[in-house]
Every structure is written in structure tokens, then in C-alpha cells.
Amino acid sequence: MSERGPSTAPSGAASPESPSSPTPLASARRTGLLVTFVLGGLTALPPLSMDMYLPALPEVTTALHSPAATIQLTLTACLAGMALGQLVIGPMSDKWGRRRPLLTGMAVYVLATAICALAPSAELLIAFRLLQGLAGAAAIVIARAVVRDLYDGVEMARFFSTLMLISGVAPIVAPLIGGQVLRVSDWRGVFVVLTAVGIALTLTVWRRLGETLPAERRQTGGVGAALRTMRGLLSDRVFTGYTLTGGFAFAVLFSYISASPFVVQEIYGASPQAFSLLFGANSVGLIAVGQINGKLLVGRVSLDKVLAVGLAVVTAAAVSLLLMSTGVFGTVGLAPIAIALFVLMSAMGVLLPNTNAQALMRTPHAAGSASALIGTCSFLVGAIASPLVGIAGEDTAVPMAVVQLTCVLLATTCFLALCRPWQPRD
Numbered sequence: 001m002s003e004r005g006p007s008t009a010p011s012g013a014a015s016p017e018s019p020s021s022p023t024p025l026a027s028a029r030r031t032g033l034l035v036t037f038v039l040g041g042l043t044a045l046p047p048l049s050m051d052m053y054l055p056a057l058p059e060v061t062t063a064l065h066s067p068a069a070t071i072q073l074t075l076t077a078c079l080a081g082m083a084l085g086q087l088v089i090g091p092m093s094d095k096w097g098r099r100r101p102l103l104t105g106m107a108v109y110v111l112a113t114a115i116c117a118l119a120p121s122a123e124l125l126i127a128f129r130l131l132q133g134l135a136g137a138a139a140i141v142i143a144r145a146v147v148r149d150l151y152d153g154v155e156m157a158r159f160f161s162t163l164m165l166i167s168g169v170a171p172i173v174a175p176l177i178g179g180q181v182l183r184v185s186d187w188r189g190v191f192v193v194l195t196a197v198g199i200a201l202t203l204t205v206w207r208r209l210g211e212t213l214p215a216e217r218r219q220t221g222g223v224g225a226a227l228r229t230m231r232g233l234l235s236d237r238v239f240t241g242y243t244l245t246g247g248f249a250f251a252v253l254f255s256y257i258s259a260s261p262f263v264v265q266e267i268y269g270a271s272p273q274a275f276s277l278l279f280g281a282n283s284v285g286l287i288a289v290g291q292i293n294g295k296l297l298v299g300r301v302s303l304d305k306v307l308a309v310g311l312a313v314v315t316a317a318a319v320s321l322l323l324m325s326t327g328v329f330g331t332v333g334l335a336p337i338a339i340a341l342f343v344l345m346s347a348m349g350v351l352l353p354n355t356n357a358q359a360l361m362r363t364p365h366a367a368g369s370a371s372a373l374i375g376t377c378s379f380l381v382g383a384i385a386s387p388l389v390g391i392a393g394e395d396t397a398v399p400m401a402v403v404q405l406t407c408v409l410l411a412t413t414c415f416l417a418l419c420r421p422w423q424p425r426d
Helices: 025-030 032-051 054-063 068-096 099-118 122-150 153-167 170-184 188-208 223-235 237-267 272-297 303-325 334-361 367-388 398-419
Strands: none
Touching: 032 068, 032 099, 032 122, 032 153, 032 170, 032 188, 054 068, 054 170, 068 099, 068 122, 068 223, 068 367, 099 122, 099 188, 122 153, 122 334, 122 367, 153 272, 153 334, 170 188, 223 237, 223 367, 237 272, 237 303, 237 334, 237 367, 237 398, 272 334, 303 334, 303 398, 334 367, 334 398, 367 398
């Protein structure tokens, strides 16, 4: 992978006092694997924070003497914090560089997570889960901005696909880790583990990730300037198109995560162990296609063509799920549903990294703000789509299929109407 410029490449020897000092290309390549793992760890932090906690929900309900609906707000608060925090931290990183906002956000994340482990009431837990999400947003939004600082064009798309190999494992292993923690501790132990993970990442960033945004490329001005920058980004039809395309694709993923435990286990009778295997297989499919995208397709095939094929595959899978759910093919078993879900999830391996790369290619001047808009759009659209999958009750998979088909059709509409891939770009 080739960096955009040696002066912006991170180095293990880089010091905070000279963040933009030149780094030889050979040195940048030697540290490339470490940078990949650091950025992969940062992008994995949000799913770890969400999914590791899931097995503990029933125990939290009992321990804090609160109804399940109240404890569910601890998830909503963290998700909302991650969505909104990106809007604040992204522009901050464009003004002050990447290291300072990232290290500050990680320090606050560690503090908030530690307090969650000590929370005596549901209300305090909800409040600090919100703060945890707000601070943890620094990890994902700045990780994307750092990628934009270091890479351009097809190299950026390749790097995003590589990150999926690391960050894509997090949703698979997080519930398993949470379950194992609960074997030796109570629900507070989950937050102790997350605190340790946050400390390890913070120290690694402090020691190994140099500044990637030189002073001469930083934004100036205050809140008004940040809002004008975001307005300017959103006025770029193509950037907005890729951002919305990726956001609606992410909503397909969120609806799958929300509905699949119910659909696979309650409707089609799979055991928890069988569901875990299917969930893991689908995640492996997503990661594998992401690697095919980065290693074989990017640089050889137009990213827009790959996106078009990915959207077509997801649409076909969603249509199949809807037809099977409504009984058009008669009564079907778990196997056809599992195959359709596998195809749908695997295609995400080309949609998510390529929409991010295409959007960020438009914004070398404001990668932090652009990353914030991309992340906030994805989280908010996903948060809206997730509850809709259960709107018709617990006896049908039709809502999941309808939500997925609607979201992929909206993604396709945004791609065609706003990105207009057949037109030459300025």
C-alpha cells in the first residue's frame, strides 16, 4: 500500500512535538502493519462496547431492580452517543489534528467505562453509557480520517477492506467474550474488561500513532466555521450520494443484527448454538468478500461498478427473503433463509468499504468533518431501521425483509440519482 505522502505517514518513532516531520517511505511501510492494527482496534471499539454487553442485559435488569425497557436504554444511549459524538469530534480533529482529540476521547471513554462498572443505579448507568458512546465516537471517526490522511484513490479502498478483516471480527467475538466474562464475574466485569481494552488502545495510540494531519492542512475558525464546512460537504451532491448510499446499506446490516436472533431461533427453531454458527458464518462471508474487494477488485475494476453489483446482489437477496417470508414459495425451512442472509451479508463486504472510500475521496480538505457525517448518517439511519424489524410482532420475518429491501432500494436510488456513476467526475 502506498501512502499519499511520506510527510503524513505515522511512525512508531514520531513524537507529538513534531507531528508532521517527514517520514521515509520505507519506514512508513515497516510501520504499516502496526498502524493497520491500531486503526482496526479503534474501529472495533464501538461494536465491542455494544455487543460485549448484550449477554449481561438480563443480569443487569435483576441487579439494578429495573424493568427491561429501562435497561434497554443503556444500549440506546451508547448508540446515540456514538452517532452524535462524531459530529463534534470530527470537526475538532480537522482543527487541532488527530492525536489530541483522539487521546482526549479515549481518556474520557476509559473514565466513563470505569464508572459504568461501579454504577449503583440504572439512571447513572444510562448517563455514563451515553458519555461512553460520545467519547468512543472519537475512535471510529478519527480512524476514518487518519485513513484519508494517509491514503488516496484505490489505496484507500484497499485499506478500508483490510480494516474490515480486523474490525469485522469484533461483532463475532464480543458476545462470546461477554459470555465468558459472566462465567467468572457479574455484569460489572464486562465494563472492567472494556476499561482495560480502552487503556491498552489509549497507550498504543499515544506511543505508536503519530500525528497525520500537518498544521498547514488544518481548518481554522470556531463552531461557525465547522458548520459551514459540513454544509459545504453536504452541498457536494456526489459526497452526499455516497454517504446516503453507505448509510442505507448500514441500515440493512443493522436490521439483520436486530432481527436475526428472533427470526432464526424463534420462527425457524434453530438452537442458540446453531444461531451462533450461522451468525459467525455470515460475518466470515462479509470479511472474506471485503478481502476479495481489497486484494482483487480494487484497482482492477471501477469502484462504482463494484458498488452497482453489490447493490444488485443485496437487492436480489432481500427480494428472495421477502418472497420466502410471505409464503410465495410455500413453507420453507431454515436453510434457504440462511443462504439468502449469507449472500446479503457477504455483499456488505463491497458496499461498506467502497462507499466510505468514494465519499472520502471528495474531501481531502476536511476528512474529520466528512468522516463525522458518514458515521452519524450510518448510525442514525441504522438506529431508525432497527426497531422497525419487529413492528408486526414475533410471528413473522416479513418486517425484516421489508426493511432490508426498502433500505437497499433507497441506497440504490441515492447511488443512481446523486452519484450518477456514468458521468465523469470533477
